[in-house]
Amino acid sequence: MADAKPEIAFIGLGAMGFGMATNLVKRGYNVTGFDVWQPTLEKFQAAGGSIATTPAEAVKDKDFCVCMVATAAQAQAVLITGEDPAVSALPSGAALLLCSTVPCAYVQRLEAELAELGRGDIRLIDAPVSGGAQRAAEGTLSIMAGGLDASIDKGRFLLQEMADPTKLYIVQGGIGAGSNMKMCHQVLAANQILAASEGMGFATHLNLDPHFASQEVIGSADAWAWMFEHRLPRMLDPEFQPVASALTIILKDTGIITSEARRAAFPTPMTSTAEQVYFSALARGYGADDDSSLIRLYIEGQQGKTDPPGVLRRGSAQRNDVRSVALVKALLKGIYLCSAAEALAFASRCGLDLDQVFELCVNAAGGSSVLKTVGPDIIKLCRGETLPPATGDETESFGTCVRQLQEAVEEAQRLKVPVYLGSQALSLMQLALRSPAVASSDTSKAVVVRVWGL
Amino acid sequence: MADAKPEIAFIGLGAMGFGMATNLVKRGYNVTGFDVWQPTLEKFQAAGGSIATTPAEAVKDKDFCVCMVATAAQAQAVLITGEDPAVSALPSGAALLLCSTVPCAYVQRLEAELAELGRGDIRLIDAPVSGGAQRAAEGTLSIMAGGLDASIDKGRFLLQEMADPTKLYIVQGGIGAGSNMKMCHQVLAANQILAASEGMGFATHLNLDPHFASQEVIGSADAWAWMFEHRLPRMLDPEFQPVASALTIILKDTGIITSEARRAAFPTPMTSTAEQVYFSALARGYGADDDSSLIRLYIEGQQGKTDPPGVLRRGSAQRNDVRSVALVKALLKGIYLCSAAEALAFASRCGLDLDQVFELCVNAAGGSSVLKTVGPDIIKLCRGETLPPATGDETESFGTCVRQLQEAVEEAQRLKVPVYLGSQALSLMQLALRSPAVASSDTSKAVVVRVWGL
Numbered sequence: 001m002a003d004a005k006p007e008i009a010f011i012g013l014g015a016m017g018f019g020m021a022t023n024l025v026k027r028g029y030n031v032t033g034f035d036v037w038q039p040t041l042e043k044f045q046a047a048g049g050s051i052a053t054t055p056a057e058a059v060k061d062k063d064f065c066v067c068m069v070a071t072a073a074q075a076q077a078v079l080i081t082g083e084d085p086a087v088s089a090l091p092s093g094a095a096l097l098l099c100s101t102v103p104c105a106y107v108q109r110l111e112a113e114l115a116e117l118g119r120g121d122i123r124l125i126d127a128p129v130s131g132g133a134q135r136a137a138e139g140t141l142s143i144m145a146g147g148l149d150a151s152i153d154k155g156r157f158l159l160q161e162m163a164d165p166t167k168l169y170i171v172q173g174g175i176g177a178g179s180n181m182k183m184c185h186q187v188l189a190a191n192q193i194l195a196a197s198e199g200m201g202f203a204t205h206l207n208l209d210p211h212f213a214s215q216e217v218i219g220s221a222d223a224w225a226w227m228f229e230h231r232l233p234r235m236l237d238p239e240f241q242p243v244a245s246a247l248t249i250i251l252k253d254t255g256i257i258t259s260e261a262r263r264a265a266f267p268t269p270m271t272s273t274a275e276q277v278y279f280s281a282l283a284r285g286y287g288a289d290d291d292s293s294l295i296r297l298y299i300e301g302q303q304g305k306t307d308p309p310g311v312l313r314r315g316s317a318q319r320n321d322v323r324s325v326a327l328v329k330a331l332l333k334g335i336y337l338c339s340a341a342e343a344l345a346f347a348s349r350c351g352l353d354l355d356q357v358f359e360l361c362v363n364a365a366g367g368s369s370v371l372k373t374v375g376p377d378i379i380k381l382c383r384g385e386t387l388p389p390a391t392g393d394e395t396e397s398f399g400t401c402v403r404q405l406q407e408a409v410e411e412a413q414r415l416k417v418p419v420y421l422g423s424q425a426l427s428l429m430q431l432a433l434r435s436p437a438v439a440s441s442d443t444s445k446a447v448v449v450r451v452w453g454l
Numbered sequence: 455m456a457d458a459k460p461e462i463a464f465i466g467l468g469a470m471g472f473g474m475a476t477n478l479v480k481r482g483y484n485v486t487g488f489d490v491w492q493p494t495l496e497k498f499q500a501a502g503g504s505i506a507t508t509p510a511e512a513v514k515d516k517d518f519c520v521c522m523v524a525t526a527a528q529a530q531a532v533l534i535t536g537e538d539p540a541v542s543a544l545p546s547g548a549a550l551l552l553c554s555t556v557p558c559a560y561v562q563r564l565e566a567e568l569a570e571l572g573r574g575d576i577r578l579i580d581a582p583v584s585g586g587a588q589r590a591a592e593g594t595l596s597i598m599a600g601g602l603d604a605s606i607d608k609g610r611f612l613l614q615e616m617a618d619p620t621k622l623y624i625v626q627g628g629i630g631a632g633s634n635m636k637m638c639h640q641v642l643a644a645n646q647i648l649a650a651s652e653g654m655g656f657a658t659h660l661n662l663d664p665h666f667a668s669q670e671v672i673g674s675a676d677a678w679a680w681m682f683e684h685r686l687p688r689m690l691d692p693e694f695q696p697v698a699s700a701l702t703i704i705l706k707d708t709g710i711i712t713s714e715a716r717r718a719a720f721p722t723p724m725t726s727t728a729e730q731v732y733f734s735a736l737a738r739g740y741g742a743d744d745d746s747s748l749i750r751l752y753i754e755g756q757q758g759k760t761d762p763p764g765v766l767r768r769g770s771a772q773r774n775d776v777r778s779v780a781l782v783k784a785l786l787k788g789i790y791l792c793s794a795a796e797a798l799a800f801a802s803r804c805g806l807d808l809d810q811v812f813e814l815c816v817n818a819a820g821g822s823s824v825l826k827t828v829g830p831d832i833i834k835l836c837r838g839e840t841l842p843p844a845t846g847d848e849t850e851s852f853g854t855c856v857r858q859l860q861e862a863v864e865e866a867q868r869l870k871v872p873v874y875l876g877s878q879a880l881s882l883m884q885l886a887l888r889s890p891a892v893a894s895s896d897t898s899k900a901v902v903v904r905v906w907g908l
Binding site: 259265273277280282284285301406413417420423424426434 | 739878
């Protein structure tokens with residue numbers, strides 16, 4: 001018999017947690033799961049896991065605990081303040097991996113609270129993840145982990161079991177840095193999830209065939225984004241099924257971004273706009289629905305009131321018009337450019353290693369062609385470096401990008417379709433062009449980041 | 455018998471035109487009206503007017519013609535391209551007052567077209583109005599009139615009959631300048647109409663008594679705005695009645711602003727945000743409703759789905775809480791500040807006389823306490839002048855204003871209520887604080903205009 005693998009406690013078996021925990025089971029770990037929802041416990045048991053009825057019971061005698069609940073409030077309850085919480089039952093020196101997406105401020109407070117409770121022995125790792133339920137189940141997540149070196153050393157094998165080998169980022173800066181990095185990544189997610197609906201909503205008003213339009217976008221060298229490709233199948237489903245990521249999930253992350261940004265007096269005009277649209281969707285009762293269904297906000301009024309929601313499946317739109325696709329792409333590219341600038345500018349404000357942020361984002365759910373090509377120049381400007389002169393092999397200049405987005409916004413206006421993010425991106429680009437820090441000779445699209453004072 | 459007053463042709467008897475035309479009837483003019491809608495013609499006849507069945511018939515032998523249709527497209531049709539149009543039937547040397555709100559570009563094209571048609575003899579006056587249906591009927595509108603001196607001289611008595619004596623603005627710059635001035639005024643209107651709904655929507659989520667909250671705002675020295683006071687009675691009506699100004703009217707004006715701004719490559723982030731919300735409201739089917747009913751966008755989800763729309767009338771909200779009122783006021787003041795900066799910055803870009811713009815706006819439907827107190831300093835910055843050092847009798851600094859708006863946006867986030875304009879205003883203020891043109895010692899709220907590169 002080989003050396004037994006360590007036993008793992010796993011708290012929070014939701015869409016992400018269930019996949020992560022069963023992945024560990026498949027890899028031969030004895031995992032004891034806890035969740036407040038009984039059916040998921042039964043499902044976990046059927047998948048080979050052990051189960052517990054309280055957090056304390058789950059972590060008893062376990063040297064490793066992963067916490068993957070949905071919010072900071074839930075984490076606080078299962079770890080410390082709820083009934084039979086985990087922390088008081090954790091063995092001395094146990095590793096505690098907090099994988100939930102929480103504000104930097106929360107996980108730093110948790111670290112302090114452990115010390116106050118006399119549990120400074122617990123090796124806390126701030127380790128939020130990205131990649132969605134499927135990669136969670138495969139053990140190929142992106143993970144950004146921060147903490148004391150000794151804690152990282154102890155938990156590294158477990159992080160490695162859950163992450164893709166090329167996507168495990170050990171973040172310098174101690175507890176909170178991982179959460180900040182996730183937060184900056186989520187700037188891209190928050191904008192690009194909504195952008196998928198805005199872009200496809202615009203496409204339907206242009207009377208484009210949705211399959212044609214979306215394949216043109218996904219297959220393009222310059223307007224691709226992970227979120228667009230990933231959301232599309234559910235957006236094209238008549239019932240927006242299956243629910244892979246509910247609106248409330250991205251709304252929670254969006255709230256972390258804007259509230260942490262306010263705390264830092266840092267403007268996040270793109271994410272703040274997305275957040276308002278999310279609030280409107282929530283008020284419409286869309287909270288529990290897959291976030292790809294936000295396209296409903298962009299297509300209402302277009303169809304008869306009695307039409308079923310899955311309008312994209314229907315044969316009403318027929319055009320395979322390349323010029324209209326170009327408008328959709330221009331809209332998306334403008335949004336991607338401004339969300340890339342906002343994400344990297346905020347990361348710079350948070351003191352993160354921008355190269356690492358870039359590498360994480362470009363290979364995770366926040367990735368886009370625009371980020372990949374323009375990100376390195378944005379990073380240079382964030383660092384106060386100057387850009388090299390234009391080489392001429394750039395496919396398009398900032399001016400071209402502004403002009404194309406302007407055409408898209410103009411067409412949306414003509415069609416009377418809202419383009420919240422596209423309009424905001426255009427305003428930011430125009431403001432950048434009026435900034436005293438931008439010269440008329442600047443041709444790199446990266447200069448949009450000047451509007452953030454960088 | 456006294457000298458007969460000249461006969462007047464009046465084309466377009468809508469909400470505004472009907473009041474303007476009947477005011478002229480009351481003042482002793484023989485007015486011949488034309489409208490495409492038969493019932494309004496009958497009503498006009500009952501009010502003492504004469505009627506015509508075509509534009510050409512209306513203007514026949516009339517030395518004065520007022521055109522008050524809703525859009526540039528309608529103006530073009532009744533004047534030139536439609537059936538029996540007015541221009542070919544106007545007597546030589548007649549004065550043509552175009553009072554519709556149209557883009558500067560349209561009225562300039564009309565001037566050129568008259569010349570091309572050999573009707574350069576027509577004394578065209580570009581004379582958009584502001585003030586609402588009641589002031590139209592009283593003959594106390596604000597009017598901003600531009601054109602050749604000889605045209606203005608000929609039409610002045612008629613402008614004076616329709617305008618308040620203190621609110622007739624003769625705008626320098628020829629044909630188009632009046633429309634530009636109206637357009638810049640409408641920046642305030644477009645934002646402040648929506649702000650009324652956003653502010654009162656926020657107030658209901660704060661569980662404030664709507665009558666208490668609105669009276670506190672209206673009676674305040676610092677958060678008053680004409681639009682808020684004017685929209686409130688209809689917003690408090692269970693059916694949002696009577697329809698005094700439909701959503702489609704302000705949406706049309708908003709479109710003029712954003713499309714002319716794009717033509718000038720000038721950013722209008724506040725108005726562009728308002729426009730997206732208006733498009734969403736239009737898609738919801740609210741186009742023909744009074745614009746005060748936009749509050750529905752902010753209160754949905756709060757009440758049961760079967761509740762009638764006039765929720766503000768109901769007794770569910772009870773609190774008379776001064777701190778919550780302060781949050782509502784902070785939200786409104788932030789929006790008013792940024793819309794004032796956007797309106798004056800755009801007016802500066804259009805080459806208008808900023809003192810005249812200010813005097814017009816502060817006394818018209820765009821007026822607000824914030825514009826009145828901060829406008830003069832914004833104008834100084836637009837002109838490249840420096841501000842005098844802080845006197846200490848300013849009630850609050852820019853920093854205080856940002857902090858208070860931030861608290862309001864934070865509370866709205868906690869309540870999950872969208873505040874599209876408040877959030878945008880906060881972003882713009884934060885961007886201004888990061889502009890290299892703003893020093894940390896700057897205390898005037900006017901410095902927000904720096905974000906426009908001024």
